[in-house]
Amino acid sequence: MMIRFSKMQGAGNDFVVIDAIGQAIDVEQVDWRQVADRHFGVGADQVLVVERPQDPGNDFRYRIFNADGAEVEQCGNGARCFVRFVHEQGLSAKRKIAVETLAGLIEPELLDDGMVMVNMGRPDFNTRDLGFVDWQQARARGHADIDDGIEHIQLASPAPEYLPSLELDLMSMGNPHAVLFLDAPPNDDMLEHLGPFICTHPIFPKQVNVGFAYLALPDQLQLRVFERGAGETLACGTGACAAAVLALARNKAREGLQVRARGGNLWVEWAGGQSPVMMTGPAHTVFEGLIVLPTR
DSSP: OEEEEEEEEETTEEEEEEESSSSOOOGGGBOHHHHHOTTTSSOOSEEEEEEOOSSTTSSEEEEEEETTSOEESOOHHHHHHHHHHHHHTTSOOOSBOOEEETTEEEEEEEOTTSOEEEEOOOOBOOGGGTTSSOHHHHHHTTOEEEETTEEEEEEEOSOTTTOSEEEEEEEESSSEEEEEEESSOOOHHHHHHHHHHHHTOTTSTTOOEEEEEEEEETTEEEEEEEETTTEEESOOHHHHHHHHHHHHHTTOSOSSEEEEETTEEEEEEOOSTTOOOEEEEOOEEEEEEEEEOOBO
16 A cells, blocks of 8 residues: 655754554554665655544644664654644644654644744753663763763763763753763764764663764854664754753853754754753755555
8 A cells, every 4th residue: 555755854854754644554563664764765864653642632643763663752853844744734724733742742833934943841851760871880880970960971982082081961852862062073983983882882771862062152052963773863853952951051052052963953942940942943845755664
């Protein structure tokens, strides 16, 4: 059976987006890894699936599958593409929609200038209760502490020619993030040697998204992200939010921070404390097509 899909991108982070409301799809039986494969499928960083909400008071349910086929909790750039998709497909005329994710409810909004703003929810600095850090192992190695309310881990570097030690700030934006703040912009060799090492380190039993951040100006952050299940992507919305929030929490940056990713720019605002993180950026449809969904 042929299924219609859209190929979309937000700041270069690319997605296959599928309507599972108007089309009969057995989501659990699809081999999403093959769909995302850039040689044998459509090709994408993630596959996004639009479903009916579990709570009838919300508008949609949003499911996210990484390029390795694993379902994950959240994707900020995908959320922006999601709201544009439901508008273009006639699934909703509402500018602001309530969308269920594994990480909780989000509210992306299509703005008059064509950009999309997403309420990404509140940042969570308490990773000890979220299960993405093996704190017992971290403390046993003497690598873990809490500094100004931010959980921090130090790892020995496998490539000291790039960084002698890895100073990681930890937080969750509905999915796990470890951020390295650097004194110079990150380069390809650093990503190649350090990204996979940190992402799959045994201290992170579920793996972690790794941000390499350089604060070029108080209101401008350069960022590259090595994502679990996908490798380096041209942009990462939750990664941008995590790096921006950590920079603001440590008083390194100014509010209204521009995050410059390889694929484009995002804007992140956070007033501190229990305030939600607001992210604004582009979302575009690249093409539409038909595919026979591969099964497992």
